[in-house]
Amino acid sequence: MPHADSPPVFHATGLAKKYGRRGKQALVDVNLTIPAGRVIGLVGPNGAGKSTLLHLACGLIEPTAGSLTVLGSRPAANAAHLARVGFVAQNTPVYGSFSVAEHLTLGAKMNPGWDQALAERRVRQVGLNPGQRAGHLSGGQRAQLALTIAAAKRPELLIFDEPAAALDPLARKGFLRNLMDFVRELGASAVLSSHLLDDIEQVCDYLIVLCDSRVQVAGDVRALLTGHARMTAPRGGLDRLPPGVEVIRVENRGHHSHAVIRTGATSGPLPHPVEPVSLEELVLAYMSRAAGMGTGAGADVETEAWETQR
Numbered sequence: 001m002p003h004a005d006s007p008p009v010f011h012a013t014g015l016a017k018k019y020g021r022r023g024k025q026a027l028v029d030v031n032l033t034i035p036a037g038r039v040i041g042l043v044g045p046n047g048a049g050k051s052t053l054l055h056l057a058c059g060l061i062e063p064t065a066g067s068l069t070v071l072g073s074r075p076a077a078n079a080a081h082l083a084r085v086g087f088v089a090q091n092t093p094v095y096g097s098f099s100v101a102e103h104l105t106l107g108a109k110m111n112p113g114w115d116q117a118l119a120e121r122r123v124r125q126v127g128l129n130p131g132q133r134a135g136h137l138s139g140g141q142r143a144q145l146a147l148t149i150a151a152a153k154r155p156e157l158l159i160f161d162e163p164a165a166a167l168d169p170l171a172r173k174g175f176l177r178n179l180m181d182f183v184r185e186l187g188a189s190a191v192l193s194s195h196l197l198d199d200i201e202q203v204c205d206y207l208i209v210l211c212d213s214r215v216q217v218a219g220d221v222r223a224l225l226t227g228h229a230r231m232t233a234p235r236g237g238l239d240r241l242p243p244g245v246e247v248i249r250v251e252n253r254g255h256h257s258h259a260v261i262r263t264g265a266t267s268g269p270l271p272h273p274v275e276p277v278s279l280e281e282l283v284l285a286y287m288s289r290a291a292g293m294g295t296g297a298g299a300d301v302e303t304e305a306w307e308t309q310r
C-alpha cells in the first residue's frame with residue numbers, strides 16, 4: 001500500500017496540449033493533484049482529451065504548456081520510472097503472431113520486476129490457452145492478456161485507456177473484477193478512462209470529469225456525492241441561494257426548477273428541498289454545463305448554470 005507521504009499519482013499544473021500548430025487544443029489549463037492508492041475514473045465524451053491526458057502521463061507525448069509529474073517524476077523519466085507504470089492502450093494491442101506464453105516470455109525479458117508466477121496464475125484464472133496465438137484471441141481475451149502483462153510488471157500505477165470498451169457486458173464485468181483484484185494484490189493505484197459510467201461507478205473511488213479539453217470537476221467520489229444535491233424550487237426561485245452554493249445545471253419543468261447544485265462549504269439551511277444526487281446525475285450535470293446545453297427533453301426544459309453572488 002502507498003504510504004501517507006507517497007507522492008501524488010498525478011500532479012498537473014497549467015497542463016495543456018495542442019496537436020500541431022493549427023491543430024486542436026486537446027487539453028487546456030489542467031490543474032490536478034491526485035493522491036496515491038486510489039482507483040481513479042476519468043470520464044468525458046468523445047474528444048474530451050482523456051487519451052491525451054493518459055498519453056502525457058505515460059510520456060508518449062509532450063505537453064505544450066504547464067507541467068505534469070507522475071508518481072513524483074517526469075513521465076517516463078527513465079527505465080526505473082517506466083517500470084513503475086503499467087499502461088494498457090485503448091485497443092489493447094498485442095502481437096498477433098505471438099502466443100500467450102510468448103507474450104509472457106517477452107514481458108519477462110523486458111521488465112526487471114516481472115512476476116512470472118502472477119502472470120501464469122492470472123492466465124490460468126481467466127482461462128487463456130498459453131499456446132494460442134494472440135491474433136486469434138477474442139477482444140475480451142486480448143484485454144485480459146494486456147491486463148495480465150501490465151500487472152505482471154508489478155507497477156505502482158496502472159493506466160487503462162478505455163480498457164473494456166470493446167467487451168460485452170458480461171466480459172466487461174469479469175475484466176473489471178480482475179482489474180480490481182490486481183489493484184488490490186499489487187497495492188497499486190489505477191487510472192481508468194471510460195465513457196461508461198456504470199464501469200466507473202463499480203470500481204472507482206476518485207473521479208475526474210473532463211469535457212471540452214478542461215477538467216470540469218475532480219475529487220473523491222463520496223465527497224463529490226455529499227458535496228452536491230438535487231434541489232427543487234418554484235420556477236425562477238434559484239436566484240436567491242446562499243453565497244457559495246453553485247448551480248451546475250437547471251431544468252425548468254412546468255412550475256418547477258430542478259437543479260444539481262454544489263453545496264460547497266455552506267453549512268446553513270438551504271431555501272428549497274434537496275435530495276442526494278447519483279453519480280450519473282452529477283457527471284451529466286457537469287457534461288451538460290460544459291456543452292452549454294439542456295437535457296434535450298423538450299422545449300419546456302431550459303438549462304442555465306451560474307455561480308451565485310458571494
Ligand SMILES: Nc1ncnc2c1ncn2[C@@H]1O[C@H](COP(=O)(O)OP(=O)(O)OP(=O)(O)O)[C@@H](O)[C@H]1O
Nearest residue numbers: 019023024026044045046047048049050051052053
Ligand atoms: N495525434 C493527434 N493529432 C491531432 N489531433 C489529435 C491527436 N490525438 C487527438 N487529437 C485531438 O485531440 C482531441 C482530444 O482527443 P483525445 O483522443 O484525447 O480524446 P478522448 O477523450 O480520448 O476521446 P475518445 O473518447 O473518443 O477516445 C480530439 O479533438 C482529437 O481529435
